[in-house]
Each structure stands twice: as structure tokens, then as C-alpha cells.
Amino acid sequence: MSDCPVQIRTDELIVRALYYPYHFKNNKLDKAAFKPQKGSNKISVMRHDWLKSDGCKAQAKRLQRDGKAYTGFAALCAIEVTNAGADVADSRQEYQGHADIQIKWTRGGGGEPGRPEEMIEINDVAKKLRDSARYYPDPDPGYDRWTGEEMR
Secondary structure, eight states: OTTOOSSOOTTOEEEEEEEETTTEETTEEOGGGGSOOTTOSEEEEEEHHHHHHHHHHHHHHHTOBTTBEEEEEEEEEHHHHHHTTOEEEEOTTTSTTEEEEEOSSOOOOTTOOOOHHHHHHHHHHHHHHHHHOEEEEOSOTTSSSOOSOOOO
């Protein structure tokens, strides 16, 4: 893990932990999975190449709580993030293997929705990311190790 470079390669696999009900609508992956929290322009992701599946799952389960059930991952290569109109940057200050997808605009916060043109662009990027992502449901979310399909 200490060999994890700060620079993210274009072919590096980036995964987003998914939680029900926050990231799903009508039992399908929703664009909400790729929208920053209000007052932010960052979406928390993990560098799969460095954490591997078991490490990603351990981090995802750590954030689970009542009403926020871990269900699996959405995976993209870094170039797919760039092609959707966003950037991905290492953020190891959170933990080794952490990264953030960064979009141009900060999502409105403090009761303010944000400017319409910014919200349209945030939604557009979120849709592109969702449409590019591959969903990997966890067949056994209660188990500590990843037993699902190999993520690509």
C-alpha cells in the first residue's frame, strides 16, 4: 500500500461504495450515487488497484449505519470519469487508497439550491458517470470478504 502513487492512471479502477436507499431509485442505480453532498463538489471513491476488493469492502462497511445499508460498488476507470466531465484525485489524507471525483461546481448548500446552470451541469455529469459505471452487487454484504464478481 505504501507504493500507492499520488498520480492516478487513466486506466486505474475507481469504485464508489453504494448504499440503499441513497443510491437507488426503483431498484436501479440512480444518478444520486454520483452527486456530491450539498455544499461540496467532491464524491468519495476508492482506488481499487491499491485497496483491492476486500479493502474496498472493509471501508464501505465502516460507513454503513442504520438506514444506510451497503449493497456493493459502482466501478469506472479514471478515463471514464474524465470523459464524463469530472476529475479524479488522490485524497490519501482520508485514508490510503481514498480518492475524490471532483466536479466543476459546488452543489448548493445551506438551504440554497445553487444556480440553475450549475445544477444542470452537476446533473449531467452525474448521469454520465452513472451510465458509464458498472454495478457490482455484493452477494453477501454481511461477510467480511468480497465474494462477488471480479470488478473491472
